Amino acid sequence: xxxxxQSPQSLIILEGKNCTLQCNYTVSPFSNLRWYKQDTGRGPVxxxxxxxxxxxxxxxxxxxxxxxxxxxxxxxxxxxxLSDSASYICVVIYAGGTSYGKLTFGQGTILTVHP
Amino acid sequence: EAxxxxxxxxxxxxxxxxxxxxxxxxxxxxxxxxYRRVMGKEIKFLLHFVKESKQDESGMPNNRFLAERTxxxxxxxxxxxxxxxxxxxxxxxxxxxxxxxxxxxxxxxGTRLTVx
Numbered sequence: 001x002x003x004x005x006q007s008p009q010s011l012i013i014l015e016g017k018n019c020t021l022q023c024n025y026t027v028s029p030f031s032n033l034r035w036y037k038q039d040t041g042r043g044p045v046x047x048x049x050x051x052x053x054x055x056x057x058x059x060x061x062x063x064x065x066x067x068x069x070x071x072x073x074x075x076x077x078x079x080x081x082l083s084d085s086a087s088y089i090c091v092v093i094y095a096g097g098t099s100y101g102k103l104t105f106g107q108g109t110i111l112t113v114h115p
Numbered sequence: 116e117a118x119x120x121x122x123x124x125x126x127x128x129x130x131x132x133x134x135x136x137x138x139x140x141x142x143x144x145x146x147x148x149x150y151r152r153v154m155g156k157e158i159k160f161l162l163h164f165v166k167e168s169k170q171d172e173s174g175m176p177n178n179r180f181l182a183e184r185t186x187x188x189x190x191x192x193x194x195x196x197x198x199x200x201x202x203x204x205x206x207x208x209x210x211x212x213x214x215x216x217x218x219x220x221x222x223x224x225g226t227r228l229t230v231x
Contacts, residue, residue, distance in 0.1 A: 041225075105150075105159065
């Protein structure tokens with residue numbers, strides 16, 4: 001069964017600190033991996049998109065890494081801000097069979113940044 | 116450019132009733148997707164339209180769910196009759212082209228459905 005597991009489930013940090021969120025997946029074959037940010041009451045917004053051949057991708061203070069051999073990804077947030085408080089969702093895109101292109105979502109990590 | 120919009124934002128209905136959710140994609144986007152997040156679970160794919168055609172409906176839970184996209188513009192998702200387990204947040208997303216290596220899906224804010 002294709003799955004995406006994220007850890008931790010929730011995380012509380014102080015403003016200005018860094019943090020790293022983890023994602024392990026079993027989706028195979030996969031095309032690309034994405035990290036989304038979802039604010040409360042809003043839809044997910046894409047932060048990074050990485051193909052299987054990419055190891056890292058940055059978007060401002062967000063840096064995602066991918067190890068396709070171990071099927072692991074991480075999202076590193078630098079110098080956190082209060083506005084970073086949100087749910088961060090790891091999504092893997094399936095590249096096989098009749099469900100080609102289907103998104104498989106992790107449960108998300110709820111990040112809370114305190115002043 | 117207007118984003119993906121969904122209506123209503125919140126719906127509370129009784130078990131056995133019918134509810135219709137609407138999604139207006141970004142203008143010009145041929146691809147439209149429906150997803151659902153039930154309490155405590157991850158977001159799951161329901162189905163994918165390319166213009167007015169259903170490309171993949173493998174995620175539809177059962178025949179109580181009916182999705183349409185007449186004319187290839189907005190889409191509706193009808194639940195009839197609603198059951199308690201249908202409660203959750205229903206998201207719609209749209210994209211311009213279905214190139215999975217780089218296709219950007221833009222999500223709407225979701226419709227929170229509560230079945231009592």
